[in-house]
Amino acid sequence: MDAHKPAYAANSVIGVKAGRPGARIKARTVLLYIVLLLVAAYMIIPFLWIFSTSLRLAKDSFALPPAIFPTSFVWENYQEVFEKVPFAAFITNSIKIAAIVVIGHVLISSMAAFAFSRIKFPGRDVIFLVFLSGLMIPSQVTIIPQFILISKLGLVDTHWAIILPALINPLGIFMIRQMMLTIPHSYDEAAYMDGANRMWVFLKVILPMAFPAVSVTSVLLFIANWNDFFRPLIFLNTYEKMTLPLGMTVLTGLFGTGNLSAVLAGVTLSLIPPLLFYMFGQKYLIEGLSVGGLKI
Structure with a gap:
């Protein structure tokens, strides 16, 4: 032992x-x-x-210490949002603009990315660098020539003044192109051998395989246009055509004297559409981000 x-x-x-x-x-x-x-x-x-x-009385908005959880339930604040401003019209306008921009982005950016990644033509890389340089130019720098062009087209105070400049997105073209570069060319060759044309290859072969990158850029673009305040402030004048971020400034009142609880009720309601959009696109967003380290 x-x-x-x-x-x-x-x-x-x-x-x-x-x-x-x-x-x-x-x-x-x-x-x-x-x-x-x-x-x-x-x-x-x-x-x-x-x-x-958003559920408190206006006089309790800045109570100290601040309460994290609701201490009262004044649902009239949410009713006041729809009574003081055309809040439903603001939401509809924002959804309309963001949805059209996303749909146009999917069509234009994906076709441009397909051309830059799968088609060989003279000056392709130079043109792509020109597109990519747009990422380094702040939108505030180009707003004056944009306004001059939009005014000459007679589109001031219309939603198309916001939609058209947002359809071309260099970041979307870049991310989708990088995703398409990872797809082997054998898929294209097999489709061409079966008699498919270039548009069929783009729609049926390459675009579905690049869907993660398309979904990522679509989510980012939707949220960016949903939260955009600068361009609607420049181009929109009519009260009923305002987007949600611009319309919220009306709710705050002159010199910010509006009911803060009602303002925050509007903010809470404005978070619902992008939150739902993100929840349904979260799977594809994570999948697209996971392939973010792509070769150039």
């Missing part, structure tokens, strides 16, 4: 030492979850405050 004690003790020591890395990994995992929960709480708390304040 004594002869086995050293071996048993040695095995115990080895077992303890072997168990330490697992304990360290478990401790790191717990610490990681704690950090992630703190970051999540830091990001969610402002939204909880917006929602809870």
